[in-house]
Amino acid sequence: MAKKSMVERNKKRERLTKRYAAKRAALRAVIDDRQTEPEERFQAVMQLAKLPRNGARNRIRNRCQVTGRSRGYYRKLKMSRIALRQLASFGQIPGMTKASW
Numbered sequence: 211m212a213k214k215s216m217v218e219r220n221k222k223r224e225r226l227t228k229r230y231a232a233k234r235a236a237l238r239a240v241i242d243d244r245q246t247e248p249e250e251r252f253q254a255v256m257q258l259a260k261l262p263r264n265g266a267r268n269r270i271r272n273r274c275q276v277t278g279r280s281r282g283y284y285r286k287l288k289m290s291r292i293a294l295r296q297l298a299s300f301g302q303i304p305g306m307t308k309a310s311w
Contacts (some may be wrong), residue, residue, distance in 0.1 A: 277290060
């Protein structure tokens with residue numbers, strides 16, 4: 211089980227990302243457009259730098275929905291390898307069985 215503080219920090223980052231997504235996208239569009247004036251682009255860069263760092267999408271860490279573990283994460287199942295194996299052993303994941311020979 212992951213530390214509760216780390217899981218909560220990640221949830222806070224997800225909330226901030228949703229809040230600032232539109233503003234970030236608009237500023238990125240101005241920055242990436244080569245037709246805009248250099249001064250205007252510079253102002254957009256400065257405004258983007260003033261936004262909270264944790265509002266950036268790449269700051270969010272993929273975490274297991276069951277345990278909160280950040281390593282060994284399967285995107286398709288949204289859980290870690292350990293939780294996946296445990297649930298598969300108990301037969302709680304349809305169509306998945308633990309191999310044994």
